[in-house]
Amino acid sequence: MNILVTGGAGFIGSNFIYYELKNHPADNIICLDKLTYAGNLQTLDRAMKKDHFKFIRADIADRRAVYRIFETEKPDIVVNFAAESHVDRSIENPEIFLQTNVIGTSVLLDACRKYSIDRYHQVSTDEVYGDLPLDRPDLFFTEETPLHTSSPYSASKASADLLVMAYHRTYKLPTTISRCSNNYGPYHFPEKLIPLMIINALADKKLPVYGTGENVRDWLYVEDHCAAIDLIIRKGRPGEVYNIGGHNERRNIDVVKTILAALGKPESLIEHVADRKGHDRRYAIDPTKIHDALGWLPETKFEDGIQRTIQWYLDNRAWWEAIISGDYQNYYEKMYGNRPRLMEYSTL
Numbered sequence: 088m089n090i091l092v093t094g095g096a097g098f099i100g101s102n103f104i105y106y107e108l109k110n111h112p113a114d115n116i117i118c119l120d121k122l123t124y125a126g127n128l129q130t131l132d133r134a135m136k137k138d139h140f141k142f143i144r145a146d147i148a149d150r151r152a153v154y155r156i157f158e159t160e161k162p163d164i165v166v167n168f169a170a171e172s173h174v175d176r177s178i179e180n181p182e183i184f185l186q187t188n189v190i191g192t193s194v195l196l197d198a199c200r201k202y203s204i205d206r207y208h209q210v211s212t213d214e215v216y217g218d219l220p221l222d223r224p225d226l227f228f229t230e231e232t233p234l235h236t237s238s239p240y241s242a243s244k245a246s247a248d249l250l251v252m253a254y255h256r257t258y259k260l261p262t263t264i265s266r267c268s269n270n271y272g273p274y275h276f277p278e279k280l281i282p283l284m285i286i287n288a289l290a291d292k293k294l295p296v297y298g299t300g301e302n303v304r305d306w307l308y309v310e311d312h313c314a315a316i317d318l319i320i321r322k323g324r325p326g327e328v329y330n331i332g333g334h335n336e337r338r339n340i341d342v343v344k345t346i347l348a349a350l351g352k353p354e355s356l357i358e359h360v361a362d363r364k365g366h367d368r369r370y371a372i373d374p375t376k377i378h379d380a381l382g383w384l385p386e387t388k389f390e391d392g393i394q395r396t397i398q399w400y401l402d403n404r405a406w407w408e409a410i411i412s413g414d415y416q417n418y419y420e421k422m423y424g425n426r427p428r429l430m431e432y433s434t435l
Contacts (some may be wrong), residue, residue, distance in 0.1 A: 221274045287356070
């Protein structure tokens with residue numbers, strides 16, 4: 088099969104590409120990424136060495152470029168990871184989130200209709216459900232939980248989900264949606280909680296924690312997430328939504344303390360800062376549906392996954408140091424032209 092992965096130079100998308108290359112070596116993987124600030128071509132260095140991998144630089148909101156890619160590459164399956172995803176950035180500048188997350192999704196859906204793909208999969212988030220109270224640990228998000236967004240980011244993702252559902256119902260497009268809890272693992276962009284805490288702790292810098300740090304997140308190791316998506320695109324039922332949760336709820340402050348302890352750093356590095364606007368209190372997913380339907384369960388306990396993640400950042404300093412310095416943003420220009428499977432499509 089030909090699998091088009093959008094946003095594949097980002098955190099979860101790149102991990103999914105490596106999962107597919109390892110577990111389905113007969114498939115061709117085409118990565119489409121705009122290479123915004125969070126897209127890092129260095130992340131795909133190992134993939135570039137594979138004959139059945141191709142990278143294309145393009146914007147999913149660029150209709151003519153996307154259609155050209157579909158005509159040329161003839162994908163059977165489209166997995167859409169491409170998204171602006173940082174909540175704080177969405178609060179500062181909502182418009183770019185609407186452009187990529189809503190308009191970009193609509194362009195991909197139209198291309199899938201026009202070129203008759205076998206499956207379109209939308210990678211969404213548990214944030215579309217809003218949040219849960221801290222004093223009700225018995226409550227969980229299910230696929231029937233009403234959408235109740237808290238930020239421009241989650242509102243844009245919910246809008247995209249509704250578009251996907253509408254295209255399935257109206258046009259009979261074979262779509263699926265997955266909504267995941269907070270991911271962590273290799274190649275996580277340094278602005279997010281876990282990598283930021285690791286990197287700051289290594290430099291003996293202050294670790295900024297919103298409010299009291301009581302907010303709870305359900306942590307999902309990224310490889311477990313990739314395994315779930317792989318099952319959905321191959322065996323999932325069109326028109327369905329699947330929640331993917333890690334069964335690893337932790338308070339933010341406890342996650343930070345775990346990282347400090349693992350690195351032998353003092354808790355005095357923690358600095359409580361003003362809380363985020365509209366900060367969701369608790370996320371927790373019930374993954375019963377995907378377990379019953381497809382047999383998936385998360386395999387990685389947080390205690391193991393966080394140690395594995397910390398070790399990855401210790402072993403891959405060059406990767407994140409290039410991001411912090413800004414050098415990674417020039418990587419595409421340095422490499423472009425030297426790789427036959429690097430292409431750039433743009434009609435804007």
